[in-house]
Amino acid sequence: MSDPISRLDQFRADTPGAPMKSAAEVRQRGDQIRRRQRALVTAGAVALAAVVAGPIIFLSAGFGERAIEPQPAPAPTPSQTPSTVAPSPSASTPVSDLTRANLPAEDDMVAEDPYPQWVQAQTYDGEGKGDYNECLPALADSDALATFRRDFTPQAGQEYADSAGTLKAVVAEFGSADEAEKARTKLSAAASSCAAVDGTEVAGSLPVEGGVVTGGDINVVTYLPEDDSTNARWEVATAVVAVEDRLVVLTRRRGVQDYVSPTTLQTSAVNAAYRLVGSSPPPATASSSASSSASSSASAPAAILSDAHLVVAGSLPGLPMEGESSAVWQQVAPQPTPTLYCQGAWLSSLKAAESVSREFRLENGGSQIGKVNVTVLEFAEKENADAAFETVHGWLDTCPASMDDAKLFTARPVESIAIGTTPEIDRAAQTLAEYAGDCGGEGCDATWYDHQTVAQLGTRLVLVTHAEAGGPCPPTTACPPEEASDYTDWDRRVAQTVEATVDRAFQDLP
Structure with a gap:
């Protein structure tokens, strides 16, 4: 449910710290063997041209580019015999020395807090089995000379591992830097639109800069899974980075509720670029969430919101259940569900300057009986917050979320x-929406009773969901409820959740 809105145009992947060597020095050190053969061929060709044609003036195109047309060799005299020596195969057919050693390692891949560290799952020669990115064509279609792939998964057994998704890296080498740049442009365009998948939405993008990177960017798209009844979405973040005639593609795929700025993938891509030229990333770009956050904060204004603005589990009311007084609320990892069930678009569409989110679940005997979702949004100007409040109010009034209408009905209209x-x-x-619960594919009368609230104070909004399971009756003290007093305890629980959440979210405001 996390929806951090960062000032992306102020972020840079090159973290300040220990001075980096220049890109030329790193390439010379890390790729000396691979370049040696090509340098000899080029040097020989230049020397031959100098003997045959005399002095050559290189114009503004620069050394190494076709500055002037080459002069033809003089015709042989009668005493000369034309050479019949065939050209060397190495001069016309590029040979790749890309290996698995040029793939990024575990320590290069940055894990976002609170997710566990990435670990290697499988390494392949070539592009591996199955598509590593549903948005991209195969690199083989771009005439890559060689490719290798490595898949990463979250460290097993760690908290939040199940919701961290997957990370895959593919490296490739081309015949020239121009060919690598053409492939990068083609792949980036495919990643930004993801035309191969129906129903994708463009979520955001970031540049990849610094270190040995020649050029690169990250594009993020989202789309609904086949079962869209929960309004969950798949997020595909694709980094495509060129380093001269080599290319690295990183793909992070996971279920999300809203757009998540891929700043950690940005740092991972810079680290992978160093591996691509046979070097180790400098300490300044070491894989840690702290380093990524440090580089971001170096150029961005100090954040206003933090976890201190989010309600904690101990402030949420218990739900009376048969056989015990209450269960215990548990904070959970970000879930692929919206903050509000009636949410009509990504929260990023509200254009908040910052946001923080948190989710809680309540279980009894292995069954989920309670849900609380919270998002706090901070806007640059009050008029922006005013407009966002009206948008959310409209969502609560019409409930335009992409869900099966047969499963949803609103119990009462939105009210102040x-x-x-x-x-x-x-x-x-606030409004109350009712929708069918999950019965494992079998028919049942399980129902969620979901109070959804939006509150505003100045430039800040807070969105709150308090949902309780019921069926065939709501979570009242009598079934069916007959008196107004039957709703008293339920109304009190909802009010306690909302007040605790709003109080925490607005605590620092005058």
């Missing part, structure tokens, strides 16, 4: 509510 917090809020609205 009062929230007893200090400081006093500007305004708040």
